[in-house]
Amino acid sequence: MIRDKLERLSKSELEKLAREKGLKLDPGTKKEYLVDLLQETIEEERSERELDNNSPMRVKACKFRIIEDEVFQTRVEESFPLPGEYNENRIVLLLQDPSWAFAYWDIRPADVEELKTSRPPGQLFLRIYEMAGTPGARSAKASRTSPGVDPRTVQDFYDIPLNYRDSNRYINLPKTGAYYCIELIAFFRAGEKILARSNIILSPHPNLRTEQDNLFFPSHFDDPQSYPRESEIPQRIISDTDALYL
Amino acid sequence: MTKGYICLVLHAHLPFVRHPQDPHRLEENWYYQAVSESFLPLLRMLRTLREDGIPLKLALSVSPTLCAMMGDELLQDRFEQYLRNQILLGEKEVKRADDAAQRELAAGYLENYRKSLGEYTEHYKGSLIRGLRELKKAGDLEIITTGASYSFMPLFESYPQANRAQIEAAVISHYRYFDDSPRGFWLPECGYYPGLECFLKREGFNYFFTSSNGFLNADVKPPYGVYTPVKTPCGIHAFGLDAAAMRDVTASPGGYLTDFSYRDFQRDIAFERNEAYLGYFVYKPGIRVNTGYKYYAKRTDEGGARLYDPRMAAKKASDHGENFLYKRLLQAERLQPLMNRPPLSVCVFDAGLFGRWWFEGPLWLESVIRRLHGREDLQLITPGEYLKLYPENPVSVPDFSSWGNMGYAQVWLNGSNHWIYRHLHKAIERLTEMVEKYPHESGLKEWVLNQAAREVILSQASDWPFIMQEGFAVPYAEQRVREHLYNFNRIYEDLCRNTVDTEWLTRLEKQNNCFPDLNYRIFKRH
Numbered sequence: 001m002i003r004d005k006l007e008r009l010s011k012s013e014l015e016k017l018a019r020e021k022g023l024k025l026d027p028g029t030k031k032e033y034l035v036d037l038l039q040e041t042i043e044e045e046r047s048e049r050e051l052d053n054n055s056p057m058r059v060k061a062c063k064f065r066i067i068e069d070e071v072f073q074t075r076v077e078e079s080f081p082l083p084g085e086y087n088e089n090r091i092v093l094l095l096q097d098p099s100w101a102f103a104y105w106d107i108r109p110a111d112v113e114e115l116k117t118s119r120p121p122g123q124l125f126l127r128i129y130e131m132a133g134t135p136g137a138r139s140a141k142a143s144r145t146s147p148g149v150d151p152r153t154v155q156d157f158y159d160i161p162l163n164y165r166d167s168n169r170y171i172n173l174p175k176t177g178a179y180y181c182i183e184l185i186a187f188f189r190a191g192e193k194i195l196a197r198s199n200i201i202l203s204p205h206p207n208l209r210t211e212q213d214n215l216f217f218p219s220h221f222d223d224p225q226s227y228p229r230e231s232e233i234p235q236r237i238i239s240d241t242d243a244l245y246l
Numbered sequence: 247m248t249k250g251y252i253c254l255v256l257h258a259h260l261p262f263v264r265h266p267q268d269p270h271r272l273e274e275n276w277y278y279q280a281v282s283e284s285f286l287p288l289l290r291m292l293r294t295l296r297e298d299g300i301p302l303k304l305a306l307s308v309s310p311t312l313c314a315m316m317g318d319e320l321l322q323d324r325f326e327q328y329l330r331n332q333i334l335l336g337e338k339e340v341k342r343a344d345d346a347a348q349r350e351l352a353a354g355y356l357e358n359y360r361k362s363l364g365e366y367t368e369h370y371k372g373s374l375i376r377g378l379r380e381l382k383k384a385g386d387l388e389i390i391t392t393g394a395s396y397s398f399m400p401l402f403e404s405y406p407q408a409n410r411a412q413i414e415a416a417v418i419s420h421y422r423y424f425d426d427s428p429r430g431f432w433l434p435e436c437g438y439y440p441g442l443e444c445f446l447k448r449e450g451f452n453y454f455f456t457s458s459n460g461f462l463n464a465d466v467k468p469p470y471g472v473y474t475p476v477k478t479p480c481g482i483h484a485f486g487l488d489a490a491a492m493r494d495v496t497a498s499p500g501g502y503l504t505d506f507s508y509r510d511f512q513r514d515i516a517f518e519r520n521e522a523y524l525g526y527f528v529y530k531p532g533i534r535v536n537t538g539y540k541y542y543a544k545r546t547d548e549g550g551a552r553l554y555d556p557r558m559a560a561k562k563a564s565d566h567g568e569n570f571l572y573k574r575l576l577q578a579e580r581l582q583p584l585m586n587r588p589p590l591s592v593c594v595f596d597a598g599l600f601g602r603w604w605f606e607g608p609l610w611l612e613s614v615i616r617r618l619h620g621r622e623d624l625q626l627i628t629p630g631e632y633l634k635l636y637p638e639n640p641v642s643v644p645d646f647s648s649w650g651n652m653g654y655a656q657v658w659l660n661g662s663n664h665w666i667y668r669h670l671h672k673a674i675e676r677l678t679e680m681v682e683k684y685p686h687e688s689g690l691k692e693w694v695l696n697q698a699a700r701e702v703i704l705s706q707a708s709d710w711p712f713i714m715q716e717g718f719a720v721p722y723a724e725q726r727v728r729e730h731l732y733n734f735n736r737i738y739e740d741l742c743r744n745t746v747d748t749e750w751l752t753r754l755e756k757q758n759n760c761f762p763d764l765n766y767r768i769f770k771r772h
Contacts, residue, residue: 065536067535217461
């Protein structure tokens, strides 16, 4: 069925679909080859997804399966355009799991221009602050009144260099049970300028499981098929040394 | 003597999908199939139990978006049409059946759909809400609620007004459909972070549910794990999910629903008949939609196709009900000596699992409830009843968690969907800004602002990032997020310019008509 549907698409639709799936194509790629390639990719993706999902997610996915195969519609971004930028400096940090967070940011075009035109050109960094946590006091109050970037609470920090066009990044959190905050920093010859500071997140501190815990805390996640694979990690961070200068 | 309690919770949810301008919209089938294959059979089973004098003692979460669809006249009419088409197809199937066994199966489906149509049009008068209210009246079915558009709340932690709005809008919606305030809250996808419970408490909730890893990593490890609820410092209770018990049912491989006697969900006649024959069930050439007519049992390890045997499957569902209780009793006997009271096993299932994917699911559930009736060693209990019996529980605050893969936010925040949060968060900021700028509006401006709030809430549905990461119906999910954000941004920009396109807004309100009682001020920053 997948093949039938792919064959119904025009070559330009297939190329668009391939691009959306991150496939690299040579200029003269033939339609038949494109169909083969996409079929293989789609089947591989599907089988990976099915293996990755735990029971509640498999059940949920099933609710939306009303046809045998995916509909090969390509995206229609132009129908409802969203702002490309919001003309402000801001950075937001979201916790994905105890080891990873996701940061996205916006920089005012004027600030990007200043970075580009200064001599030598300014550098852009993310500075990740690790701050003292309050293990054992993760009450609502503790969460909402977590500390700011106070030098007295900062235990460690490191920088990640960025390109001007970057707008998001996954960040490996070195320690669980710690608070994290990020600053978006422009680095000029004359010194640093903080463009934006993120919210503060607290990385959960997983408790060690005892034998009795296996009895009292049954897990959804003990299926070996659900464990993450290396390829799932969205990106690697650049080491602190590399981060000093591009 | 009671050795253990079982608390069964069904959560019923679908995102709001309603396209008045498109009479044959593919994605509306999510709703039609769920109603036809799951909700109507479940309601029928519950009514039968009630008629037999068996107390239901279930908690049922019905999401506000699902309530809105159940109560919507356009979708009610369209669903009736869908059911009539299932019946028409069934009549053709009975005629064309290859042999007596297949004919009997087709006739069985046909009879079920005819029964459903009768119940739907005559008993429920087109609204399943009527059926739910009727079941609730007897007092032993606890109907609870969930986030207004089922947003994954931990990813909005920095915007507490958004999470409060999801909760408040859900309470208002519940009141509209069920005439009372809900006491229990099903956190969408079990997504929890410390502090969220206080928003629930403020809205009058007594309890919510979290996943077992949230319990394991609580600030004070609960002494009896998930087998008693915990009381958070702000006074609301959290029930932990018994993943071991739930796995007995849904694990793949190994769960009851994977048994070879059961019907194969995948093998639908939609993919075996020609398109002209299928008619209504062909969305467009090449895209055939499930019809509900499925004649084969699940494939065995050897892979051979076998005709489905409903009698054998019913017997198996009953056996699995018995086995489930046998395992719970063993579990209770093992846990009770280590505890100061009988353990409570909380099992939450997606209502959409029963009937549609797991065709025999309603029979299994009926078997469990019937077998528990009058039994002393194991008792069915609702969360509300349990808290009346045991109002004092260990004090603890669960940790950030969900019931998604790996237990955190990976499903709703990854490379396939992270782009949405930049825009969703900005929309919340802008709406909050408008609430501060226009705190006491009435008339036209209030109407405009209410629609703005509606669009923001709809854009936050966790179903869209879920679908994006699942890889099917992605263009639709992306379009829905974009569309709601676009609508909101257009309203925002119009208000900034002090103009209003009333014609466009009227159309928009007619299309996205859920949460009719919404007040934009719920996005106020406290």
